Amino acid sequence: MKRNSRLSLALHTLSHMAGEPDRMRTSSDIAEHARTNPVVVRRVLGKLREAGLLTSEKGHSGGWQLAKPASNITLADIYLALDERLVSAGNKDAEPSHCTVESGLQTRVGEVLDEIENSLVARLSETTIADVHPASCSYCGSK
Amino acid sequence: MKRNSRLSLALHTLSHMAGEPDRMRTSSDIAEHARTNPVVVRRVLGKLREAGLLTSEKGHSGGWQLAKPASNITLADIYLALDERLVSAGNKDAEPSHCTVESGLQTRVGEVLDEIENSLVARLSETTIADVHPASCSYCGSK
DNA sequence: CAGTCACGCAACTTATTCAGTTACTAGAAA
DNA sequence: TTTCTAGTAACTGAATAAGTTGCGTGACTG
Numbered sequence: 001m002k003r004n005s006r007l008s009l010a011l012h013t014l015s016h017m018a019g020e021p022d023r024m025r026t027s028s029d030i031a032e033h034a035r036t037n038p039v040v041v042r043r044v045l046g047k048l049r050e051a052g053l054l055t056s057e058k059g060h061s062g063g064w065q066l067a068k069p070a071s072n073i074t075l076a077d078i079y080l081a082l083d084e085r086l087v088s089a090g091n092k093d094a095e096p097s098h099c100t101v102e103s104g105l106q107t108r109v110g111e112v113l114d115e116i117e118n119s120l121v122a123r124l125s126e127t128t129i130a131d132v133h134p135a136s137c138s139y140c141g142s143k
Numbered sequence: 144m145k146r147n148s149r150l151s152l153a154l155h156t157l158s159h160m161a162g163e164p165d166r167m168r169t170s171s172d173i174a175e176h177a178r179t180n181p182v183v184v185r186r187v188l189g190k191l192r193e194a195g196l197l198t199s200e201k202g203h204s205g206g207w208q209l210a211k212p213a214s215n216i217t218l219a220d221i222y223l224a225l226d227e228r229l230v231s232a233g234n235k236d237a238e239p240s241h242c243t244v245e246s247g248l249q250t251r252v253g254e255v256l257d258e259i260e261n262s263l264v265a266r267l268s269e270t271t272i273a274d275v276h277p278a279s280c281s282y283c284g285s286k
Numbered sequence: 287c288a289g290t291c292a293c294g295c296a297a298c299t300t301a302t303t304c305a306g307t308t309a310c311t312a313g314a315a316a
Numbered sequence: 317t318t319t320c321t322a323g324t325a326a327c328t329g330a331a332t333a334a335g336t337t338g339c340g341t342g343a344c345t346g
Contacts, residue, residue, distance in 0.1 A: 003307075004232040004256075011252050026321065037284065037306055042322065059314025062321045075259070078263060086229040087263075089147040105276065109154050110273050113147075118219070119232075119266045132255050148334075169292065180335055185293065202343025204293045
């Protein structure tokens, strides 16, 4: 795959699920649709389950389902569940610099990036899975 | 270094320059402050020069300078100059899917990610280098 | 003019990340 | 008991990007 594939895969899968919330999907089904591998799917969806967005069941007729209505799942939920930090890179080691100006500036740059990161999450929280795949979707026979 | 290092390096360097706009800085100076390599610095700053944010001069007393006032350089300018696409991953190959629902959904997911990307750039355009390193910076003797 | 300094650039090396893959275990239903 | 599915660990391979080396080019200096 390519960059941002986790977020893209999650978004894709959950949007699919939003179309038929009652259907149980196996990781193989999902992987086939997303053109990837069942293990990769389980890895990504596992994070979403930990965050309470999905449920999974083992055994016959097992698989994955949304844990709550699509309109209650925002892109921020997904983003945070995946531990993505696209902008601020999670305030690294930050070994203190020799120079005071340097140190102060490093801190300031980190602050600014954090602010941007927060803005991004705020923006993501304004869109739900239901917005990505509206009930009026012309491709789905609404069942 | 680590992830997002280009954006971080650029931000750091330009903020530094904002403190003393008239000073000519060599890539070695900058690399030392940023704890990295002169060639890496030139690679990143070269992109910013292409975008008209910086100027560079060869030879004795050569180096790098801001091409315009710090308050006229936004984070979006930097972000775009670096060709970063943190969110939308730049609408890849997109081989058409067999399935109509699939294809429509892929398109839709791409649209959503593009919208988020645009929001991010809009947010970045609200902050300038001067905001990152204000003239009132307590660390710098304002000269 | 010769020497030095700095950018420009290409090529290579190294480290990291992550998707992909294989193989196995555990649990639930038929 | 068989089968189907998730869960997980371990490994592989590709891609990305930083780091490094070396050399060319242009500009200032003495």
